[in-house]
Amino acid sequence: MTVVFDGIASGMLLFLISVGLSVTLGLMNFVNLAHGAFAMLGGYVCVTLLKHTDVPFLATLPLVMIVLALVGVVLEKTLYRRLYAATHLDQVLFSIGLMVMSIAAAHFAFGDNQQPLVLPAFLQGQINLPGVDVGIYRLFLVVLGLTIALSLELLVRRTPFGAKLRAAVDNPRAARGLGIDVNRVFTLTFALGSALAGLGGALGVEILGLDPGFPLKYIVYFLIVVAVGGSGSVKGSLLASLILGVADVAGKYYAPEFGAFVIYAVMVSMLIFRPQGLLGRTVAH
Amino acid sequence: MRDDARNLAPLQKTARWRRAELGFWLLPVVSYFVFPENLLLLSQIAITGLFCLSLDLILGYAGIVSLGHVAFFGVGAYAAGLLASHGMGDPLFGLAAAAASAAALGYATSFLVLRGADLTRLMVTLGVAMMLYELANKLTEFTGGVDGLPSIDVRPLFGRFAFDLYGRTGYWYCLTVLFVLFVLARRLVNSPFGLSLRGIRLNVGRMPALGTPVNRRLSAIYTVGALYAGIAGALLAQTTQFVAVDVLAFPRSAELLLMLVLGGSGTLYGALIGTSVFMTARYLFSSLNPQYWQFWLGLMLVLIVLFARGGIMGGLRSLMQWRRGKVQ
Numbered sequence: 001m002t003v004v005f006d007g008i009a010s011g012m013l014l015f016l017i018s019v020g021l022s023v024t025l026g027l028m029n030f031v032n033l034a035h036g037a038f039a040m041l042g043g044y045v046c047v048t049l050l051k052h053t054d055v056p057f058l059a060t061l062p063l064v065m066i067v068l069a070l071v072g073v074v075l076e077k078t079l080y081r082r083l084y085a086a087t088h089l090d091q092v093l094f095s096i097g098l099m100v101m102s103i104a105a106a107h108f109a110f111g112d113n114q115q116p117l118v119l120p121a122f123l124q125g126q127i128n129l130p131g132v133d134v135g136i137y138r139l140f141l142v143v144l145g146l147t148i149a150l151s152l153e154l155l156v157r158r159t160p161f162g163a164k165l166r167a168a169v170d171n172p173r174a175a176r177g178l179g180i181d182v183n184r185v186f187t188l189t190f191a192l193g194s195a196l197a198g199l200g201g202a203l204g205v206e207i208l209g210l211d212p213g214f215p216l217k218y219i220v221y222f223l224i225v226v227a228v229g230g231s232g233s234v235k236g237s238l239l240a241s242l243i244l245g246v247a248d249v250a251g252k253y254y255a256p257e258f259g260a261f262v263i264y265a266v267m268v269s270m271l272i273f274r275p276q277g278l279l280g281r282t283v284a285h
Numbered sequence: 286m287r288d289d290a291r292n293l294a295p296l297q298k299t300a301r302w303r304r305a306e307l308g309f310w311l312l313p314v315v316s317y318f319v320f321p322e323n324l325l326l327l328s329q330i331a332i333t334g335l336f337c338l339s340l341d342l343i344l345g346y347a348g349i350v351s352l353g354h355v356a357f358f359g360v361g362a363y364a365a366g367l368l369a370s371h372g373m374g375d376p377l378f379g380l381a382a383a384a385a386s387a388a389a390l391g392y393a394t395s396f397l398v399l400r401g402a403d404l405t406r407l408m409v410t411l412g413v414a415m416m417l418y419e420l421a422n423k424l425t426e427f428t429g430g431v432d433g434l435p436s437i438d439v440r441p442l443f444g445r446f447a448f449d450l451y452g453r454t455g456y457w458y459c460l461t462v463l464f465v466l467f468v469l470a471r472r473l474v475n476s477p478f479g480l481s482l483r484g485i486r487l488n489v490g491r492m493p494a495l496g497t498p499v500n501r502r503l504s505a506i507y508t509v510g511a512l513y514a515g516i517a518g519a520l521l522a523q524t525t526q527f528v529a530v531d532v533l534a535f536p537r538s539a540e541l542l543l544m545l546v547l548g549g550s551g552t553l554y555g556a557l558i559g560t561s562v563f564m565t566a567r568y569l570f571s572s573l574n575p576q577y578w579q580f581w582l583g584l585m586l587v588l589i590v591l592f593a594r595g596g597i598m599g600g601l602r603s604l605m606q607w608r609r610g611k612v613q
Contacts, residue, residue, distance in 0.1 A: 031404060
């Protein structure tokens, strides 16, 4: 049972980081391999705030999101926007370039050590139920992940902004014709995606660690979540994260000799049977 | 009298060897005498050039995006390495075995790759490469893991030319293999088969209407690409006499993509020029400033995508057009 719970928690963390990618890649159809760099930046902002100011851990999270949203807006307006119409290959190359630059920059700014993070006392420790050991921080992740999944789903499905976003993605020309400011919608969405990446990165420091290699080490996991979950589906990403989280933890626990092999095998077989992803939308382009 | 649509003269013209190409192939021969101390680097360039060529075949010509091309390189390297460390070190036999195993893997995975759209392809190719990496990393009694295969012993080429420490034999060996495979690739891309691939890349919806079996063509070129990559891997294993798991690592795929775009994808010479420029630059700069080489690498990639999508070959081509325009 503990394995299942830890798997769910680690899946939730995976979801928290990759849901930002699901927003940019899934909804805006931009293959952003530099997503891990945004998450890493979020982690560094959080750690730096904790080290040099008295801001408590929970209060750093909104700050991280604001900083990352601003970074996202700037990058979107200067760089990303030029490549919306480009092929996926160009987007991949461009974002690999950005990712490599971010790794080198993080080396330069923070050195290559793991960054320590001390959680506040009330998030440490465990609750011991019969059969399950529940880490409080992991429980916190699960609750937060579910909240964010729910609010995103509501944002995309139920609000006017969500409707505009879906219209802008499905048919930018017609959306423009209806008076929707497509550029602005995309900028805001990208900012949202970056903010979520930063949040996930900050929350992930405790479990995944934080060093300059972060973007490269975990990008595969984020991409798996989005590719397996299906384009632009929050529910799909959540489901995929949970499956992968459980498979990953269970794989490491029961068959450590196979290592990360399990997760790749799960991904490839899922993609073979459902090339559109688990809950993929089929968008006519 | 033929009508215009039937006029194949422009295609035949591109298929003919030009003087500049002969000049290009003289360069590696000249380099052998000019840079005798750098033969190991030059061999690396030839090997990576072949690897880059193999990616160009599937990406530049057929438009199949791949983040895991390193899988075939690694399989080829391990095939040749394993044979050599089990006492079957004949280099040409190793090449053949590497080519066969990489091509078999390429043919088998081509069906997975063809199922999805771009993003799925990226992920499946990446996933296959990562799985192989994990396998090689875990099966240490078989592959030696990070430490590499034990006691690789490559026999002399044709039983006469031993692989020396200075890499002289190795250099001519790599260069000859590269040249032969290049000539074959050149014939391939200018053949009706190669033209149908370009048609598929440019308009996949239209090709079935012209009677082209799209999936069969794509899976054929994917297999050929895998075969080339496997031979490149085998060359690396044989000339360096060392194979460890890093032949399967992801950064190699990413760097390869960079070299291809730098040179210009969709042109065979672009792959070779991109590789030569990249490897030489890395050699020169990493000795000056190793830690931040990566930063400039990333910047270069971003700038190429934003401003110079044709790469070096694209730049050369527009230069030629500009000059021709001035002459007329």
